[in-house]
Amino acid sequence: xxxxxxxxxxxxxxxxxxxxxxxxxxxxxxxxxxxxxxxxxxxxxxxxxxxxxxxxxxxxxxxxxxxxxxxxxxxxxxxxxxxxxxxxxxxxxxxxxxxxxxxxxxxxxxxxxxxxxxxxxxxxxxxxxxxxxxxxxxxxxxxxxxxxxxxxxxxxxxxxxxxxxxxxxxxxxxxxxxxxxxxxxxxxxxxxxxxxxxxxxxxxxxxxxxxxxxxxxxxxxxxxxxxxxxxxxxxxxxxxxxxxxxxxxxxxxxxxxxxxxxxxxxxxxxxxxxxxxxxxxxxxxxxxxxxxxxxxxxxxxxxxxxxxxx
Amino acid sequence: xxxxxxxxxxxxxxxxxxxxxxxxxxxxxxxxxxxxxxxxxxxxxxxxxxxxxxxxxxxxxxxxxxxxxxxxxxxxxxxxxxxxxxxxxxxxxxxxxxxxxxxxxxxxxxxxxxxxxxxxxxxxxxxxxxxxxxxxxxxxxxxxxxxxxxxxxxxxxxxxxxxxxxxxxxxxxxxxxxxxxxxxxxxxxxxxxxxxxxxxxxxxxxxxxxxxxxxxxxxxxxxxxxxxxxxxxxxxxxxxxxxxxxxxxxxxxxxxxxxxxxxxxxxxxxxxxxxxxxxxxxxxxxxxxxxxx
Numbered sequence: 203x204x205x206x207x208x209x210x211x212x213x214x215x216x217x218x219x220x221x222x223x224x225x226x227x228x229x230x231x232x233x234x235x236x237x238x239x240x241x242x243x244x245x246x247x248x249x250x251x252x253x254x255x256x257x258x259x260x261x262x263x264x265x266x267x268x269x270x271x272x273x274x275x276x277x278x279x280x281x282x283x284x285x286x287x288x289x290x291x292x293x294x295x296x297x298x299x300x301x302x303x304x305x306x307x308x309x310x311x312x313x314x315x316x317x318x319x320x321x322x323x324x325x326x327x328x329x330x331x332x333x334x335x336x337x338x339x340x341x342x343x344x345x346x347x348x349x350x351x352x353x354x355x356x357x358x359x360x361x362x363x364x365x366x367x368x369x370x371x372x373x374x375x376x377x378x379x380x381x382x383x384x385x386x387x388x389x390x391x392x393x394x395x396x397x398x399x400x401x402x403x404x405x406x407x408x409x410x411x412x413x414x415x416x417x418x419x420x421x422x423x424x425x426x427x428x429x430x431x432x433x434x435x436x437x438x439x440x441x442x443x444x445x446x447x448x449x450x451x452x453x454x455x456x457x458x459x460x461x462x463x464x465x466x467x468x469x470x471x472x473x474x475x476x477x478x479x480x481x482x483x484x485x486x487x488x489x490x491x492x493x494x495x496x497x498x499x500x501x502x503x504x505x506x507x508x509x510x511x512x
Numbered sequence: 513x514x515x516x517x518x519x520x521x522x523x524x525x526x527x528x529x530x531x532x533x534x535x536x537x538x539x540x541x542x543x544x545x546x547x548x549x550x551x552x553x554x555x556x557x558x559x560x561x562x563x564x565x566x567x568x569x570x571x572x573x574x575x576x577x578x579x580x581x582x583x584x585x586x587x588x589x590x591x592x593x594x595x596x597x598x599x600x601x602x603x604x605x606x607x608x609x610x611x612x613x614x615x616x617x618x619x620x621x622x623x624x625x626x627x628x629x630x631x632x633x634x635x636x637x638x639x640x641x642x643x644x645x646x647x648x649x650x651x652x653x654x655x656x657x658x659x660x661x662x663x664x665x666x667x668x669x670x671x672x673x674x675x676x677x678x679x680x681x682x683x684x685x686x687x688x689x690x691x692x693x694x695x696x697x698x699x700x701x702x703x704x705x706x707x708x709x710x711x712x713x714x715x716x717x718x719x720x721x722x723x724x725x726x727x728x729x730x731x732x733x734x735x736x737x738x739x740x741x742x743x744x745x746x747x748x749x750x751x752x753x754x755x756x757x758x759x760x761x762x763x764x765x766x767x768x769x770x771x772x773x774x775x776x777x778x779x780x781x782x783x784x785x786x787x788x789x790x791x792x793x794x795x796x797x798x799x800x801x802x803x804x805x
Contacts, residue, residue, distance in 0.1 A: 240628070265651060314535045334539055340786055344550075345554060347557065444746060486635060495626070505694075
């Protein structure tokens with residue numbers, strides 16, 4: 203409930219702008235009430251998720267409204283984390299496994315390509331870029347089935363033991379990312395054009411630096427903030443990804459966090475233990491909320507960029 | 513990788529071009545495998561029928577497409593997907609009003625915008641799970657708080673859609689707000705000053721300055737909402753648990769293709785979906801200056 207209190211506190215600091223007419227001032231306060239009611243509606247599901255986690259199964263299934271449990275079960279989060287049938291910790295490990303490999307290698311591929319597109323001369327530069335960008339308009343559903351079938355036949359050919367498949371089913375989730383993220387490349391082309399001066403590239407060339415060194419030692423450090431913004435955006439995207447993982451990750455050993463959460467929800471193993479489902483959702487959401495709070499400005503920058511580019 | 517500087521210019525340029533090609537070869541290979549080859553194979557597959565018992569593939573021309581169009585489930589999925597997008601104008605309008613309000617706010621806007629943005633960083637799985645319990649018929653918050661007795665996620669055609677509209681507006685308002693705030697920052701303050709000298713009120717300014725000048729943002733939001741809405745899956749799978757009234761096109765593709773192994777039929781559906789999305793995207797790209805890189 204502390205969140206709600208801070209909303210009200212912040213609202214007390216609100217000062218109506220200068221020179222408003224009476225009716226405008228009145229409208230401002232009506233709008234303020236609506237915005238605050240809206241903000242309460244926004245955080246209410248999070249509060250409900252949190253309070254339901256702390257309830258007993260009986261309280262969660264109660265027909266009467268219980269906003270806050272009589273004796274909150276604070277141990278529920280540790281229970282969910284350590285329960286072997288959900289293997290939450292392991293699925294966080296799998297998620298991080300995908301994250302680290304994809305982001306390290308994928309960012310390298312994306313930024314290297316962005317550097318070439320932004321700072322190097324090549325024929326058909328724009329045509330190649332546009333062709334690469336068409337991948338952004340093809341929906342995943344339209345490439346999913348062939349990739350899934352290719353995966354199935356490869357598991358047959360390679361005779362993968364599906365009883366103990368780690369990390370094989372994670373490969374179809376990791377592999378496409380290694381070739382980079384064209385959205386990231388696209389935004390970094392602009393960033394590199396703006397923040398890597400041509401004169402600097404030219405003088406590095408005269409000093410005998412190769413293109414890779416110019417990329418590594420000049421372009422990368424100069425575009426660090428823009429790269430970081432894109433990386434964080436991508437990180438959250440992988441963390442929250444669910445459609446492709448739900449197709450490939452049928453074995454518990456390779457579940458990522460979202461798949462574990464889905465299984466927890468579809469009463470797999472634990473029955474309809476609503477407090478556990480809510481505690482699981484809470485645990486899965488909190489890391490990204492923290493990431494967002496810490497890197498707030500980068501988020502706003504990444505999201506805004508996509509609109510401003512208009 | 514070190515370059516030996518040579519006096520001849522054309523050779524240097526040719527070297528630069530070769531290195532550049534090397535630098536972009538990784539995304540090109542990725543594109544060839546995961547977009548071009550995958551998409552083409554899916555397109556080919558949509559004209560074939562796969563027999564899972566004999567593991568044979570036969571060419572059937574347009575049979576999958578005619579089957580698809582005569583399948584009531586597919587028509588339902590298309591209908592549901594389109595109806596579920598109807599909440600979009602509400603989400604976009606609320607996001608606009610919110611952005612206008614927050615822009616004029618001296619302090620406190622940060623915290624408020626944080627609250628509104630939370631759904632955008634929460635996973636679709638968690639969001640749909642939470643709302644599923646909020647809309648639960650027996651112990652859900654909505655029914656308890658408003659004293660209703662509605663089976664939101666039941667067989668009723670409209671209740672499940674109303675529930676998903678509410679969830680959809682809740683999810684969309686934050687991103688819309690952030691994009692509009694960015695758009696508002698690009699409107700010169702002088703426009704407002706000049707118009708208030710002419711005696712225009714706040715409401716008139718909103719109608720005649722703000723909204724028209726935010727047109728590009730609105731257009732972008734509508735297009736991305738259509739593209740996103742056409743691909744919605746988690747709503748059908750997690751929120752509705754496959755309930756008929758919320759089955760979307762992508763859910764249909766997933767169900768026919770991955771679940772039932774009817775690759776040809778599912779591929780036909782995914783090709784039609786891709787065609788619509790590609791057309792919408794091309795309209796968007798032609799209107800924007802996105803390709804001036």
